[in-house]
Amino acid sequence: MKPQQPTSFIASAQRVVNIELAAIAALNDKFDDNFTQACNLLLNCEGKVVVCGMGKSGHVGNKIAATLASTGTPAFFMHPGEANHGDLGMLGKKDILLAISNSGETVELLNLLPVVKRLNVPVIAMTNRINSTLGKHADVVLDIGVEQEACSLGLAPTTSTTVTLVLGDALAVALLDANGFTSDDFALSHPGGSLGRKLLLTVADIMLRGDEIPLIHEHATVSDALLEISKKGLGLTGIVNQQGELSGVFSDGDLRRLLDARVDIHGTRVHDVMTRGCKTSRQEDLAVAALNLMENHKISALLVVDDKMHPVGAFNMHMLLKAGVL
Template sequence: MNNELQNTYIASAKRVIDIEASAIENLASRLNENFEKACDILFSCTGKVVVSGMGKSGHIGNKIAATLASTGTPSFFMHPGEANHGDLGMLSKGDVLLAISNSGETSEIVNLLPVVKRLGIRVVAMTNSAQSSLGQYADIVLDISVEQEACSLGLAPTSSTTATLVMGDALAVALLDKKGFTSDDFALSHPGGSLGRKLLLKVGDIMLSGSDIPLTKSDATVAEALLEISKKGLGMTGIIDSAGILLGVFTDGDLRRILDARVDLHSAQVIDVMTQGGKTTTQEELAVEALNLMESHKISALMVVDSDRKPIGAFNMHMLLKAGVL
């Protein structure tokens, strides 16, 4: 690629980043009691926060609604054009309308306001003009004005949409902190995501149980233990006494050690060469905690025991990977 052309690309990109970074910095300096009042309105909302915006503001509004919903503030996006033709029924008493319009004069938004106010629904506006139609109708105005758009023509929404997005994130996180929203709460609203799997999945959800658990009696030979390891495919077997209590484990690593020591696999008893005790977990333990235990002790499989130390399950790293915990 021509170096001069490449430098032009980079220069344009740096200019955009500098302008948008400046817009965010200026946004922070304008946070005042209006932001606190907006948070109070949203926090005390007994219904849902309904976010609405047209065009690029609508795209940003969709993301803000999703962020609010996933951080403990029930919310959804309402397209203002559709709302003017029937979807305004989405709104109900107790809701709050978070209306986004950079100019404050977007007709699809402004046309909704008289009806919204008649319904007694409070309005939080995100606009660059408190004196605009939207600003005048709103209960509180959040200033999202920017000195300039990053677009070299000064036309395409760039800095303004970035400022709007950041203001939306600021609202969502401020409300999250106020509500004491935790990582467990977050996981409950993201059960299909990787964080949800890590914070919700328990050992009992993924372990092998019943006849699939690799178990060997303490009076068995090493060769018999190896057959059980091969049959169950976890790379280890639990060693139990006559009462079914776990005494230890015999693993692939133990096998390598006794091979180096030239132990006779057919005559040696597994209880004499096993790892005494062995690390264990319970079925109620979070899978991610079990993973941390395995990583800290550099082991690839775990036995799951009950309160009497009797094996009730087993699993390995491959099963954690398959479950999406890794």
């Protein structure tokens, strides 16, 4: 095999990207009444969406089923080869079959149609050939036709599988929007890993409580505030009034500014130099929302307050990092 120049590899890669980008752009013109009809069928499905495809279409179908399931549309993948030997029992009368075949003539898929029709299960076909056997027997046909595959031989499914994947994403997101699917709903199907931690953890799950909260009275001195900051290790302390309400905070940054101004830290009341109108969090806030607040305002720690502005907790960036939110 003759060695290739680096420029040849890059040229091939750019050619693939350009061909596939053009095919994805052309997909915009195919969102018509058929797409709307498919969305309505899926939206009103009382059972599950059963995605089916052979070969590369099957690999893409697996991903489409997973995306649908994680965005509020119950779905799973059924291998057509296995379905011909018993797994067709997965398909129920209230389900919808989403059949993917570039040619529309995949034998393993076509063999399923008589039973599918007998069950009166609606069929949504994703195919390159609308007038294929699969297309003719489907209730709705979604066109995944492309002008050319990105493969230089024009044989390996490349552009066609990319377009199918994008169309599957379009279906899933359209249904997500129509269902009013929220981040809380998303969290319920993603409890594991960093994604689950970001979506499920609340401030109450990570915050310090009780005596661990850095707090001093507003009549205390700056020196007292410095001792509390050092003792609790969050880089700030809350300042409370006689009713126990949060009046403000005093942080490491505030201390540096006072030292630069040569202020007497032993004789100055912290009430006179604290930061008022400080940002706070609530126990029920999502930890990721608190993180966004801290990043937007360049804050390294936050106090948590209740409805009466009484401090009930505190946390910092390190605690968010330890909890896997960052």
